[in-house]
Every structure is written in C-alpha cells, then in structure tokens.
Amino acid sequence: MKELRAFLIFSVSMACAFSVGCGGGGSSSTSSQTITSSGTNVASISVNGGPLGDYDDAAFASLTVCVPGTSTCQTVDNILVDTGSSGLRILSSALTVSLPPQNASNGNPVFECFPFVSGYTWGPVQIADVEIAGEKASSAPIEVIGTNTPVPTGCLDLGLPSSDTLDTLGANGILGVGLSAQDCGPDCPTSIYYECPSSSCQGISQSLAQQVPNPVSLFSTDNNGVIVELPSVSGGEEASVSGSLVFGIATEANNALGGATVYTADSSGSFTTTYNNVAYNESFIDSGSNGFYFLDSGLAGMPLCGDESGFYCPSGTVNISATNRGTNGTSGTVNFSIASADALFSSNDSALSDLGGPSSGGNLFDWGLPFFFGRNVFVAIQGQNAPGGTPPYWAY
C-alpha cells in the first residue's frame, strides 16, 4: 500500500514538474499589493545579504536596546526578521551596552540554549527595553548569544551546529515575531533554559512569565501581531529589495486585514499543505527559512544540486501549485516556482524568488522567505485578539 502510494505520488509529481499550472486553482495576484511605508508602527526591512553580504533570502531590520528605564541605548542593525520563532536574540559581539542579567529565584543567572534546525544559540538571558519604529517593549528578557560559559551537555547532545558568532549566524541577531507570545511555551523542557552558578549549568523548567517573549506581545499597543510586507522580485532575482515590518493587525489605519484570507494554525504553529493529493500537516510559513523547502528529490521530481544537497537544481524553472489549509478550514492555492540554485547563486543577488530545496525529514512544507515576495503576510499571536479568526494565524 505504501509502495503504491509512493509510486502514485512520484508519477504525478513527475507529470507536474514539467507542466505549468499543475494542481489548478487560483493564483495569488500581486498587483494589488500595497506596502506601508510610514507610521510609528512601521520598521523598514531589507533583503540585502545581511552584515556579511552573502545571505540569500533573509529580511533584516534595525532596532534599539536600552538598559531598562534609562537612556543608555544602542542601535543594532542587521537583525534577521523571523516569523518562525519568537523572541529577540542578539550576538554579544554586536552589543556595547551592558544589560542586567535575568536571575533565577536563587540568584543564579539564567542562560538559554535555543534550538533551530540550522543551529542552536547559547548565552545568558538579559533584560532590555527593546525599541523598534515607535514601539517599545519594556524590561523584556532577550537572549544574548555567545558567552564564555561552557555549553551544557543537554545542549551539546542535540548535535546541532553552534550559531553563536557573526560568521555562523550571518546576522547580528534574530527578531522572532512568530505565532507565540513566548519562545518555549508551557511545559518547557529542561534542555532549553539553564541556571548557571559559577560551577556548572543545570537545566531548569522556565515559567512562561520568565521566558524570552515575542517583543511585539509586550508593546502597549499594536501588540497582536505583525505584517511582513515585501515587494515581488523582478525577474526572479535582484541584488536587494526593501519593504516594511508593520506592527499590529487592525490596530491602526495602516494595518487593516483588508482582503487577506486567514489561515489559523495549531498550537505548535502548523497548518496543512496539500501537494498532489498528499496532505503535509506540519507545514508552516517562516521568513527565517531562506527558501521553499519541501518533499525530497524524488517526490518533487527535481534533482539536487551537485555539491550542495540542500538545494534543488532543476534544468529550467519549474512551476508548482500547492494548497494551504488552516485549522479553520480555509484553503487556498499557492503557485510558486523553483529554479536552479546553482544558477541563482552564480550572481551576487540576495533576493531570490525561486530558491528551494528538500525538507524530507518531516511531514511538512516550509514556506520560507520567497513566499513573502509580492504578498503581505499577517502573523497573529496566540492568546491575542485579531480580526478574521482566532490567533495563532497567518493571513495573506
């Protein structure tokens, strides 16, 4: 049965790979996109390669951190905007202000090992006033990445690469503006947060109130989510494109939901993407993934690139359709394209609308940054009120 299913999937995807518009359905018109450029709730973002100039498909913003309650502040640029996680993390090497630590009830400083698929971040939790555009999150715990305190065994045993330097992170920090108000959530396991006396670190179960929060949830207004607004990429690749990160959904004149369709997510931040009649129910929209990542080479009908097995290298541009379905039952078709990563990488362009690769280790479609080009994507935070549905949701 499984073999039959796999054969059918393979056969259909091979047919699809070479036919435009396979899967049918409507297209996402980009002609009506309006990018908000002014307002106290609007921060500029840019897909420009980042601080080292060679980061494909990531949006960067600038923000200010202050010692809480003081005017001792510092602006940090090149912070990667990530709708796939929650919480602000900044490299210690990019910080010049000295922020107070978060201490556990016994007085020991709290540290965090935060895992991403691409690598973990390790460092102390510190407290800052976080300012971006005209918004402010007062006394917000943030993770300061990079420290002399040794990485504890529970973190090393994940086996993930370390993303604790400018070189390995490719950014000065990560601004997690995802679907949840805290980074870890209820029942946070003891492999994430640690208390570190001078001897060695011990895993702790950090309460929600003490966890690193999505800073947006701490704003006094415009705190129910964000809109990521990026223009379409002309000709499939451009050196850079610029847009806006808008705070709040339907809280101001410039952030109405408008005609966007709401797709609600489950508590782990997933919805269902269906491709060739197979449903992938751990799918997600993530500006922090730098491509469309889905299926494997066989199911997608696309070859991997030679050396870089993490990307697809079809001989031409392949058009693909898939259908997203929220837990609210709303569904809609998305058309996208994949081009050869080798060809895309041969230029120095940083905004690549057709970059993709496999993600076969799970039951998922990962709608990375290229999904955001040409459409405004709303991200509504769980536990907050927002129009059109019950957060957590995406709308576009």
Add this chain to the structure above:
Amino acid sequence: MHKRRSHSMNSKLLLAGAMLTIFVTAFPARASLGGDTASVQADQLYMQGTRQTIAAESYTVHEIQAGAGAVVREYVSPAGKVFGLAWHGRWPPNMRQLLGSYFEQYVQAAKAQSGYRRGRRPLMIEQPGLVVQMGGHPRAFAGMAYVPEMLPPGVRAEEIQ
C-alpha cells in the same frame, strides 16, 4: 557449613555485581542506531516514555511516546538491529542518545553543511554510511535517520517516517 555457603553466595553476588558494573561501563545505555533491541529499551528509559511495537513485513517498529507529544520510532531489522529512526516533537531529541556511535559523524556533517552556504534551512545529511534529515521550527521539529547499508532487503528509506 551454612556459614561457608552463605559466604559463597555473597561472593557470587559480588561477582555478578562487578560484572554488571563492567557491562554498564563498557556499554552505556545509549546507541540506538545500529544497536540491538536492548538499546531501544534504553531509549525508552531515557525518554521516560511508553512503547508499542508494530510488526511490518520486513521489520518491526518500536514507537516510543514521551511527554509533550514527543514521538520516536525505531525500525528494527529481522536480525534485531536498529537500522532507522524517525522523530517529531516540540523540540529536537537527544541525538547523542538516539544516534549512539553515529553521533560524532552526524555532528561533523551537520557542521559542514551549515558552513557550506549561509542561510537558515533544513538539515540534509546524505553520506555513504549515514543519512540524517531534520526540518521544522521551534515548537515543531521532525526528522529521520538511517544507515543505508543496514536497510533490510526490499525496504525503502521512505518507509522510515
């Protein structure tokens, strides 16, 4: 007589205890991938989870369920060896526990992939002796691993999920 016998019993217990200690020291309670069914039990103990066994034509799946929705499936060949693993949950699993003797190879390969080209993307390791794939995001990770040459005849890698 009774006394001597008791002494002898104690000696045997001591000897057994010593042997057990040596066994535990020589074979730490980990090493699932490539290990035998006992290593599956070690993983279950480590995860403090419940286990159910599902028989397929060419292998047996041991599914371990732990807290917060964490699930690990271990694929055991007719020869009694774990040839593949799949997992999903809110956070990545303890890969040292699950990959055992393959852990260091995994660590080196993951590091090499992350250094290949800047960018945040799923993990895809395909080496002759080890395949590991992981995707997802904080609060929803999923992945799989297998040893290609250990796949039983007729079993395809896609079955490990």
